[in-house]
Amino acid sequence: MNLSAEIGEAFVVFVAAIFTQNILLAYFLGLCPFIGVSREIKAAFGLGLAVIFVLTVTTSLNWVAYHLVLVPLGLEYFRFILFIVIIAAFVQFVEMAVERYSPFLYQQLGVFLPLITVNCAIFGAALFMVIRDYSFLVTIGHAFGSGVGWFLAIMAMAGIRQKLATDRIPRGLQGPGITLILAGLMALGFIGFAGVLQGR
Amino acid sequence: MLASTLISILVVSSIAAALAAVLVVSERFIANYGPCKIIINEERELTVQGGKPLLSVLTAEKIFIPSACGGRGTCGLCKVKVLEGAGAILPTEEPYLSKEERAAQVRLSCQVKVKNDLRIQIPRELFSIREYVTRCTKIRDLTHDIKLFRFQLVEPTTMDYIPGQYIQLQTPAYEKSPAPVYRAYSIASDPAEKGIIDLIIRLVPNGICTTYCFNHLKEGDEMRLNGPYGSFHLSDTQAPVVFIAGGSGMAPIKCILHHMKNTQNQREAVYFFGANVVREMFMVEEMRQFESDLANFRFVPVIAKPQEGETWSGETGLVTQAVQRDVKNGVPYEAYLCGSPGMIDASIKVLNELGITNDRVFYDKFA
Amino acid sequence: MKQGPDEQQLDVSLRASTLVAGGFMGDDLRSVTEVIDADAGELFRLGMTLKELASRMQEITDKAAPAQGLWVEIAPGREAQVDETRGSSPCPWRHQGRYFKRITTVRRKDSDEVLRWSDLGMHMIARHGFFEGKGSMFRLEPADLVKMLF
Numbered sequence: 001m002n003l004s005a006e007i008g009e010a011f012v013v014f015v016a017a018i019f020t021q022n023i024l025l026a027y028f029l030g031l032c033p034f035i036g037v038s039r040e041i042k043a044a045f046g047l048g049l050a051v052i053f054v055l056t057v058t059t060s061l062n063w064v065a066y067h068l069v070l071v072p073l074g075l076e077y078f079r080f081i082l083f084i085v086i087i088a089a090f091v092q093f094v095e096m097a098v099e100r101y102s103p104f105l106y107q108q109l110g111v112f113l114p115l116i117t118v119n120c121a122i123f124g125a126a127l128f129m130v131i132r133d134y135s136f137l138v139t140i141g142h143a144f145g146s147g148v149g150w151f152l153a154i155m156a157m158a159g160i161r162q163k164l165a166t167d168r169i170p171r172g173l174q175g176p177g178i179t180l181i182l183a184g185l186m187a188l189g190f191i192g193f194a195g196v197l198q199g200r
Numbered sequence: 201m202l203a204s205t206l207i208s209i210l211v212v213s214s215i216a217a218a219l220a221a222v223l224v225v226s227e228r229f230i231a232n233y234g235p236c237k238i239i240i241n242e243e244r245e246l247t248v249q250g251g252k253p254l255l256s257v258l259t260a261e262k263i264f265i266p267s268a269c270g271g272r273g274t275c276g277l278c279k280v281k282v283l284e285g286a287g288a289i290l291p292t293e294e295p296y297l298s299k300e301e302r303a304a305q306v307r308l309s310c311q312v313k314v315k316n317d318l319r320i321q322i323p324r325e326l327f328s329i330r331e332y333v334t335r336c337t338k339i340r341d342l343t344h345d346i347k348l349f350r351f352q353l354v355e356p357t358t359m360d361y362i363p364g365q366y367i368q369l370q371t372p373a374y375e376k377s378p379a380p381v382y383r384a385y386s387i388a389s390d391p392a393e394k395g396i397i398d399l400i401i402r403l404v405p406n407g408i409c410t411t412y413c414f415n416h417l418k419e420g421d422e423m424r425l426n427g428p429y430g431s432f433h434l435s436d437t438q439a440p441v442v443f444i445a446g447g448s449g450m451a452p453i454k455c456i457l458h459h460m461k462n463t464q465n466q467r468e469a470v471y472f473f474g475a476n477v478v479r480e481m482f483m484v485e486e487m488r489q490f491e492s493d494l495a496n497f498r499f500v501p502v503i504a505k506p507q508e509g510e511t512w513s514g515e516t517g518l519v520t521q522a523v524q525r526d527v528k529n530g531v532p533y534e535a536y537l538c539g540s541p542g543m544i545d546a547s548i549k550v551l552n553e554l555g556i557t558n559d560r561v562f563y564d565k566f567a
Numbered sequence: 568m569k570q571g572p573d574e575q576q577l578d579v580s581l582r583a584s585t586l587v588a589g590g591f592m593g594d595d596l597r598s599v600t601e602v603i604d605a606d607a608g609e610l611f612r613l614g615m616t617l618k619e620l621a622s623r624m625q626e627i628t629d630k631a632a633p634a635q636g637l638w639v640e641i642a643p644g645r646e647a648q649v650d651e652t653r654g655s656s657p658c659p660w661r662h663q664g665r666y667f668k669r670i671t672t673v674r675r676k677d678s679d680e681v682l683r684w685s686d687l688g689m690h691m692i693a694r695h696g697f698f699e700g701k702g703s704m705f706r707l708e709p710a711d712l713v714k715m716l717f
Contacts, residue, residue, distance in 0.1 A: 036569035039600065043571040069215070075208045082212060089219035093226060100230045100315075107291055111572040168611050174604040274580060276657050276665070295661040376588035384654070404652045405670065405683075406704050408588045448653075476636045504637050518635055540651030541667050542632055 003137075010141030013134070017145025020194040023121050024153040025187040030121025034154050035179045037115070044158035047116070050109040051154075052147030054094075055122055058087045059143035062126040063136055076130075083126045084118065091117045121150055156186060237317045241324075248314060254280065255309040263322065264329040264426050266368065268382045271310040280309040285318035330356060331426040332367075334397065336419055342482035345403040346448060348388070349413060350396055351423060358394050359428060361387060363459040364452045364536075364564070367397065367427030371409040374416055383409035386538065386564065387428065388451035390458040397425070402448040432564035434459070435534060439560070440468035442527060442535045444519060444547050446475055449538035450483065452564060456536070461493050468496040470526070474519025474543075478503055478510040500526060519543075520550045530554030537563035570598065580659040581700075591659065591691075593702025606698045609709045615717075620709075621693030623716050624684060628671045645715065647673045656687060658694075666690055673715055682707065682715050 023029050030051070037047045062083050070076050091113050098110040116122060125146045129139045160182055169178050233250025238257070240246065248257050255271050255278050258264075269275035276296030286307055289297070293308040338350035353359060368382040389398035404410045417423070434441070434456050443453045453471060460469070475481050487499035502522040506512040515522045527533065535551050537544050544563050551561055570578065578599055581591045595602060610617065631639045631647040638646045650672065655665040666687040674681045684692075688705050691697040699706040 033569040036574075037571040040571065040573070043573060047571065065215070069211070073207070073211060074204075075211060078208060078212050082215060085216045085219060089223055092223055096223075096227060096230050103287055103290065115569055115571070168608065169604070171605065171608050174608070175600060272583075274583075274657065274659075292661070295663055296657065298663070378583070402652065404668070406588045407652070411588050474635070504635070518637075520635075540653055540669070541655075542649070542651050542669065543635055546633065546635065 006135055006137045010138045012141075013138050014141040014145035014148075017142055018149040018152065019190065020197055022149040022153060022190050023125060023146040024150050025183070025190045026194070027124065028187075029124040030116075030119055030150055031183070033112075033115050033119065034150075034157065034183070035176050037112075038154050038157040038161055038179065041155070041158045041162060043112075044154045046109045047112045048151030048154050050112040051116055051119075051121065051150050052144070053109070054087070054091060054113070054116060055125055055147035055150070056140065056143045058083075058090050058122060059125050059129055059146075060136070060140055061086055061090060063129055063134075063139045066130060067136075079127070079130060083123060087122055087126075088117050121146070153183075153186065157182060233315045236314050238314070239317075239319045241321055242319075250314050250316070252314055253310050254282070254307075254312045254314055254318070254320070257314055258309065258322075262330070264326060264331065265309050265322070266326075266429060267310065268368070268384075270380055270382065272379075273308065273311055276308065278309045279306050280312075281305055281321035282307045282309075282312060283319040283321060285316050286312050287315070325429070325431075328360070329426055329429065330359070331424060332356060332359065332397075334423050334425060336417055336421045336423055337396070339417070339419055342400065343480050346480075346482060347401055347403075347414065349399045349401055349417070350389070351399070351425070353395050353397065354422075359397065361391070361428035362433045363387070363391055363455040364433035365428035365430040366432075366452070366564070367399075367425045368429065369399065369409060369413075370424040370426070371412045372423075374412055376411055377408045381408050382426075383407075384429070385448075386430075386432075386451035386455070388454045390462070391455065392458065392462050398451075400448045400451040400454075430564060432536075432538070432562060434465075434536070435562070437534065438467055439532055439534045441470070442523065442533050442551070442556075443469065443471040443537075444474070444523060444535065444543075445471075445538040446473055446519060446543065447480070447539070449540075449543075452538050453536065454483070454486070457490050457494070457497070460497075461490065464495075466495045469494070470498040470500060472519050472523050472526070473499070473501045474504065474522075475501070476504045477507050478512050518546075520546050523547070524550055524554065527554050530556040533560065535561045537561065574599065576661075577659060580661075587656075587705070589704060591697075591703055591705075592700035593704070593706060595700030595702055597700070599697070602698070602700050603696045606709055607696055613709060613713050615709070615713050617693065617696055620712060620716070621689065624671075624689050624692070624712075627673060627716065628669070628686070628689065631671060632669070641673070642716075644676050645673060646676060647671060658687065658690060660691075660695055664690075675715070680715065682711065 017023065024034060033047060037043050065082055065086055066079055070078060070082065095110055095113045099106045125143050129142060134142055231251065235247050236250040238246040238248060246261055253271060255265055255267060265278045265280060267275060267278045273292050281304060283305055289302065290311050293311045296308055297306060332353050333355040334351035334353050336349060337352045340348040342348055366384045366386040368384050371377060371381050371383065373379050385399040385401060387397055388400045389396055401410055401413050403414050432452055445453050450473065481501055484501065491497050491499055500515060500522060502515040502517065502519045503512050504518060506516060530551065533556050535556050537547050548561055581599060583590055627641050627647050628649060630641055631649040636648060636650055638648045641647045650670045652668045655667045657665055669686045670683055672681060672683045683705065684707060685705060698709060
């Protein structure tokens, strides 16, 4: 494929990853920190940014590791272990570097890094990259789009929960319960996007 | 088959090992801050290994910054002025620093990490603070919830303190408290008795330190404390003195009275001791002894509401009311107060009404 | 459930015994937000708002404080007393302000029922809706509070 077609495809994949194939609302990956941290908008913002950053970089690194190391050696089945190891090592390294060189950035998003070290959204994006056989540029579009989609979902959830903060929620549904119901409703909304494309 | 299995294991293990090696090496370079110079008050210079909080660095150099929570960022007492090298204020410090303090570059030393050279300013008094290993040699009941604890100084053996100062007693970790904490108590002993420190401690419901002292501490046990701290002391003038203190607030007053006796101070002094009921009164004999030992000292115990069955012929009502009745012309007096913020505020109001201006009122609020 | 670092920090602060022996959570295994939500629901069922409850508590403390330890009648059949010890502590929620160690005790004259709160506890109820975890020595059940104070 030539370069401009690849960039075009990367862009399409980017948009799809935000709306029709939202990694959280369509595939339900990365729910754990989503439910736990969406109580406060400030925390959701910091976590969302951290996810965008980690998703984009680690998925790209994983593409390199997969296509330049595992495939030539015929060791594709090791991708599960290798991806996790690369993600964990990268997050550790970034946390260390950010703490040293920018305490401000560390307080804003560095403190969230341990939360998403082994997160199925981050791992899942890398696996999707393999399954759908994306090229490097398309992988970047896919990963960045997934991150932005996740960020959008958690910010929306934080906004909704903020509005609900003073409302009376039935006892059993407080906290995670109502959040899951809301996530389901949001997912229904996003299915609408996929439906639009299907209808065309 | 076997070869490919081995190769695959080898490849993945070596990638993982390589990543681990990268992490270890980068930690050595990134997280390692190297030697850092700390200049204190423009006169003293320390060179320390970077990476640790400023509070622990200073403590290791035997400079004791007050702290009640042991450096965990929950008490807000370890304030130090950092003029250069501290970086931006952290969210963990913000709750404890007022706007004026931030403008003056005051920081929480337990949260500031030493990453590069620093220039700091510490109040001069802190340099004479030492950590003491002591042994508890006597526990004496004063009332149902107040005890006197005597600590023998083991290492170092003497403490130079000004009567009225306090120490920070370290409560070791025990079942109610997983880590050591520090609490402040005024020194109550006679300064002439070198080598011992008396503390008057009142049991506080759910108090970490007082629960330990009342339920676990035994005579012969070792305890640590550091000090002396505080600027509460008797002035150098000859003005007549009003002391107001109740309960464990008697401690610094008693210390000052011993000092007055030791130096044969001739100043007129009256001590108003307030308690709710008669059984909360203590050390009456010692105070009567001071009345005969000192030139011009009166002890006025005040019971708020004597209960049925208690015989009491002295002053009654609130201690502040007794002060109002007793002091005729307040203007020449100096007042020394020790107690809870509420009692101090109420006393200051009464003292002002009697003509004692705020610059002649001294107190130790322990806030 | 994964908690953000602020919430983790708060949980640690509340469970640690650095301010009060035994911490503020007692032996309650729930997270802070669960405790707050559960008590908020309870309060709603009782038909009371946090604001009303907190202002009544403050009113009682202010009325009893000048008596410096003596019992003061605050309502028919109820009296209150304020006891102070030296020192102050910050709030586990980490914002400006220190709270003096002042304990207000309220009791019914006709029974043994007694309720206690500290200045810090009152602040945590008023501002954060936190009544402390079950098993904590200073935990106040919203139902008991409403019954005693109103």
